Amino acid sequence: MPNGIDEASYVRIGGIDQWLSVRGEDLSNPVIVELHGGPGASNLVFAPRTRAWERHFTIVRWDMRGAGRTFAAGGPEGQGEMTLDRLYADALEVTRHIRARLGVDKVLLVANSFGTVTGLRLARDHPEFYSAYVGTDQNIIGGGRDTSSYEALLARLAKAGRRKERAKVAAMGPDRSAWSAEQWSEYAKTVVTTDPLTYDTMKTVVIRSLWFSPFHTLRGLRAYLKGMTFSEQLGPQAMTIDEYAEGTAFRLPFFLFQGDHDVLTPPEPARRFYEAVTAPVKDFALIREASHFASFRHPEQFLDLMLTRVRPVVTGEGVSRTT
Known part of the structure; x- marks a missing residue:
């Protein structure tokens, strides 16, 4: 489009080359900076599924260190420090770069799955950079006090x-902070394969998006998967976080949109955290008939929430409902 943008390149972030994609039909639209999940699972493969989003938002998709094209460019030895603190610093650098490149004062921070761990911290600490925070597949680790999803997995395995x-999951115990990277990964894979809706989403949405991605070659997809394995080391680092202790006061609009049948990051802990949050505007909604990867299984539902609840707030055209 005449006022659109479609750029993709490596940018020097945190001392290494990291891949940034910027796509949108109208540069006057709000700018979204995405924080992808995994860890190590670039959202670039979902671009065809989220094409309609680009009519209403300019979307910045960043392959974090350890993920996607960033991992492919440098390999394991070229990723540098793999810590949550480093990802947080990288995200701030990406934010500053995009604000300067696109000439905007603030960007809309949208995080999914593992990206929400960093997303909450950025939103809490830097309301001067972000017009709002939107979390989907929101992780609430909460110092490990809530073990309901772990117990639900044991119940599903017993029933099946x-x-x-x-026995393997039981031997790991409910204290995720004591798990190794391999145990953390094994737990996630077991959750995915024991829930029919999540497993179907993995096959029909995630794997299909990987296989048919117009932005990746077969070699690129192999690097994508190797990056995810490499990035598993970040998983246990997150398990010691207590979001309540870090703070429930946010000085920017705060939104959580969760899959109503998500068993990996269940909606109940997310709703409890939402209820504890104070923010200028806040809203919570369920994405219907959705497991994990809710925004990518039902991109039309997610876009509707973004247009009716988020965009009016960040553009000043209206206020959001509180549910």
Whole structure:
């Protein structure tokens, strides 16, 4: 489009080359900076599914260190420091770069899944950079006090008669801060494969998006998967976080949109955290018939929430409902 943008290149962030994609039909639209999940799972593969979003927002998709094209460019030895603090610093640098490149004062911070760990911290600390925070597949680790999803997994395994897997998960114990990177990864994979809706979403949305991605070659997809394995080391680092202790006061609009059947990051802990949050505007909504990857399984529902609840707030055209 005449006032649109479609750029993709490596940018020097945190001392290494990191991949940034910027797409949108109208540069006067609000700018979204995405924080992808995984860890190490670039959102670039979902671009065809979220094409309609680009009519209403300019979307910045960043392959973090350890992910996607950033991992492919430098390999394991070229990723530098792999810590949550480093990702946080990188995200601030990306934010500053995009604000300068696009000439905007603030950007809309949208985080999904593992990206929400960093997203909450950025939103809490830097309301001067972000017009609002939107979390989906929101992680609420909460110091490990809530073990309901762990117990639900044990129950599903018992009901399915998968005794060996249940024994393995039981031996890990509910204290995720004591898990190794391998145990953290194994737990996530077991959650995905024991819930029919999540497993179907993995096959029909995630794997299909990977296989048919117009932005990746087969070699690129191999690097994508290797990056996810490499980035698993970040998982256990997050398990010691207590979001309540870090603070529930946010000085920017705050939104959580959660899959109503998500068993990996269930809606109940997210709603409890939302209820504890104080913010100038806040809103919570469920994405219907959705597991994890809710915004990518139902991109039309997510876009409707963004247009009816978020965009009016960040553009000053209206105020959001509180539910």
